[in-house]
Amino acid sequence: MDLLTELRSRPLIFDGAMGTQLIAAGYRPVESPESWNVSNPEVVAAIHRAYLEAGADIIETNSFGGSRSKLTAYHEAERVVELNGAGARLAMAVRDEVAPDKLVAGDIGPSGRMMPPLGDATADELRDVFAEQSEALVAAGVDLIAMTTFFDLAEAKAAVLGARAMAGSLPVLISLAFKPSPRGYRTMMGVTPAQAAATLLEAGADVVGANCEITGEDMPGLVAEFRAATEAPLVIQPNAGQPSLVDGHTTYGETPESFASFMPAIVAAGANIVGGCCGTTPAYIAALVAALRG
Numbered sequence: 001m002d003l004l005t006e007l008r009s010r011p012l013i014f015d016g017a018m019g020t021q022l023i024a025a026g027y028r029p030v031e032s033p034e035s036w037n038v039s040n041p042e043v044v045a046a047i048h049r050a051y052l053e054a055g056a057d058i059i060e061t062n063s064f065g066g067s068r069s070k071l072t073a074y075h076e077a078e079r080v081v082e083l084n085g086a087g088a089r090l091a092m093a094v095r096d097e098v099a100p101d102k103l104v105a106g107d108i109g110p111s112g113r114m115m116p117p118l119g120d121a122t123a124d125e126l127r128d129v130f131a132e133q134s135e136a137l138v139a140a141g142v143d144l145i146a147m148t149t150f151f152d153l154a155e156a157k158a159a160v161l162g163a164r165a166m167a168g169s170l171p172v173l174i175s176l177a178f179k180p181s182p183r184g185y186r187t188m189m190g191v192t193p194a195q196a197a198a199t200l201l202e203a204g205a206d207v208v209g210a211n212c213e214i215t216g217e218d219m220p221g222l223v224a225e226f227r228a229a230t231e232a233p234l235v236i237q238p239n240a241g242q243p244s245l246v247d248g249h250t251t252y253g254e255t256p257e258s259f260a261s262f263m264p265a266i267v268a269a270g271a272n273i274v275g276g277c278c279g280t281t282p283a284y285i286a287a288l289v290a291a292l293r294g
């Protein structure tokens with residue numbers, strides 16, 4: 001499947017959350033989630049398998065926090081190549097077995113560092129951090145790079161530049177986390193969809209969009225703001241509703257069916273790739289597939 005050609009003719013479907021699935025399988029934050037690519041590969045493989053069996057066209061590697069800067073918190077900074085490579089090979093092996101025509105995206109999240117005035121990271125340092133992780137994922141054979149849940153446009157630009165330098169002709173996707181405000185949608189750092197699209201496409205992204213923070217109900221308006229600013233392909237991954245704490249566990253408000261019910265409007269507004277973020281499970285992706293493909 002050629003991603004950038006295919007998404008022009010039909011909406012493609014991403015998978016759902018990895019982190020909440022790992023926690024459900026017993027992961028606790030005494031080690032990095034990415035270390036489970038090596039220590040508990042059967043758990044990660046089973047999550048990938050469930051998303052492919054639910055009908056996802058693209059699965060994301062277990063590498064959201066696999067950058068050197070994030071792994072440092074677990075004293076695993078020297079494992080960037082090992083853990084990202086293992087995550088990519090694991091996802092590709094499941095894909096090859098279950099659904100060989102589907103795609104594996106190398107997932108990359110924020111660095112955990114801030115640029116001035118909030119922190120001391122430089123754009124060049126962050127670009128190098130993202131390039132290192134991208135190189136490890138690309139070398140292992142992923143089909144595309146998917147960077148998700150960014151808030152700061154300068155960091156997101158560094159991420160695209162780093163990925164673009166290593167990805168060759170592979171597609172680079174990037175999405176930010178927006179919330180509605182009285183003046184339109186903004187990230188926590190005040191970035192608008194139009195600013196994100198202009199800066200990140202210029203930096204070399206092929207697909208831009210939004211994930212996390214909000215539910216499917218708030219997404220059509222956000223997609224419309226993106227569409228007013230760009231013709232580029234859009235990726236949209238809402239949460240499974242608003243989080244709330246019940247008996248010490250985070251739960252999300254939408255059922256698989258109510259989550260999926262917003263998707264036709266999101267696609268009609270202009271989204272080309274849709275999937276799920278926090279709280280979504282294979283059941284949510286199966287409902288999404290049913291809502292879009294009948």
Ligand SMILES: [Zn+2]
Pocket residue numbers: 211212213239277278
């Ligand atoms: Zn999320």
